[in-house]
Amino acid sequence: MKPAPFVHHSPRTLDEAVAVLGDVGHDGKVLAGGQSLIPVLNMRLAQPAHLVDINRVAGLDTVTVTDTSVRVGAIVRHAQLEKHDGAYAVLPLLRQALRNVAHPAIRNRGTTVGSIAHADAAGEMPSIAVLTDAVIEAIGPRGRREIAAREFFEGPLQTLLEADEILEAVRFGRFAPGTRTAFLESARRHGDYALAGLGVAVDVEGDGPDAVVRGARAAYVSVTDIPVVLDLSEAVAGQRVSSASWDGVEELVQAGIAPEADIHASSDYRRALAVELTRRALTTAATTTEPATT
Ligand code: FAD
Numbered sequence: 389m390k391p392a393p394f395v396h397h398s399p400r401t402l403d404e405a406v407a408v409l410g411d412v413g414h415d416g417k418v419l420a421g422g423q424s425l426i427p428v429l430n431m432r433l434a435q436p437a438h439l440v441d442i443n444r445v446a447g448l449d450t451v452t453v454t455d456t457s458v459r460v461g462a463i464v465r466h467a468q469l470e471k472h473d474g475a476y477a478v479l480p481l482l483r484q485a486l487r488n489v490a491h492p493a494i495r496n497r498g499t500t501v502g503s504i505a506h507a508d509a510a511g512e513m514p515s516i517a518v519l520t521d522a523v524i525e526a527i528g529p530r531g532r533r534e535i536a537a538r539e540f541f542e543g544p545l546q547t548l549l550e551a552d553e554i555l556e557a558v559r560f561g562r563f564a565p566g567t568r569t570a571f572l573e574s575a576r577r578h579g580d581y582a583l584a585g586l587g588v589a590v591d592v593e594g595d596g597p598d599a600v601v602r603g604a605r606a607a608y609v610s611v612t613d614i615p616v617v618l619d620l621s622e623a624v625a626g627q628r629v630s631s632a633s634w635d636g637v638e639e640l641v642q643a644g645i646a647p648e649a650d651i652h653a654s655s656d657y658r659r660a661l662a663v664e665l666t667r668r669a670l671t672t673a674a675t676t677t678e679p680a681t682t
Contacts, residue, residue, distance in 0.1 A: 390430060
């Protein structure tokens with residue numbers, strides 16, 4: 389199918405983009421990588437009269453590593469962030485998760501910030517945003533505002549962003565030094581949206597096989613309506629990384645998720661998958677040879 393007719397705007401500055409979107413409001417949509425929006429338009433699930441294409445807006449294509457965050461501009465492609473060695477060195481969870489987003493061709497065009505704006509419960513990066521306590525930077529006719537990722541997601545495909553606002557960047561927060569991370573998911577085919585998945589951040593004291601877990605947090609994909617962080621610390625604290633059983637996490641995960649059934653999997657299957665993936669992700673993170681956060 390082809391989309392309904394629309395006017396294509398191609399602003400060169402952020403001020404111009406804000407002004408255009410402010411004028412068209414609810415009749416407009418921001419176009420970033422187009423990997424989610426264009427299929428929606430082609431299927432005529434949405435018929436905006438105006439597209440505000442931000443791909444030529446200056447200054448939105450940078451990744452900036454600071455002492456506290458990795459700031460990702462609105463048109464940074466998934467692949468650009470995935471390959472960014474500076475971001476990997478301080479927050480390896482970004483690359484660990486991005487490897488699971490769709491296929492390389494889609495990661496070459498789709499943007500990480502666009503994925504957070506889209507707020508698909510099956511998307512990886514909204515969960516990473518909440519797990520890292522990210523800050524969402526929005527700009528609109530009323531000026532700039534910052535929103536905590538944990539408050540940003542209201543429901544599947546629903547966020548606190550107003551129709552006339554643009555996400556300028558997302559600042560993914562860095563973990564405390566020594567935090568070990570992993571991302572695992574299960575999909576029917578490589579590159580498909582996950583049946584279930586999660587990112588974990590494990591707080592470890594010491595090095596080598598005698599290192600001891602102090603706490604852990606997880607954020608899930610495809611098993612909660614909106615990304616939420618589960619604190620698994622009470623079930624994992626005190627275990628040695630080399631012999632941890634993670635026996636206690638099942639109860640916490642079962643209580644913290646509410647998977648929906650669909651044509652791909654039953655609710656019970658997703659639930660069981662989430663529990664097993666949690667155990668594996670904890671082991672992967674606790675014993676990882678990838679950089680711990682610095
Ligand atoms: P667009 O498609 O341009 O926009 C998506 C929505 O977000 C639109 O409503 C748009 O208005 C809004 N938006 C985008 N950027 C902004 C902004 N800066 N400010 C305000 N609003 C904005 N994603 C996954 O997470 N995991 C997957 O496994 C996965 N598999 C995929 C498989 C296929 C075959 C395809 C086609 C896509 C898949 N995706 C997957 C989606 C992909 O990650 C998209 O890139 C992402 O969801 C949206 O990013 P985008 O830049 O393409 O946004």
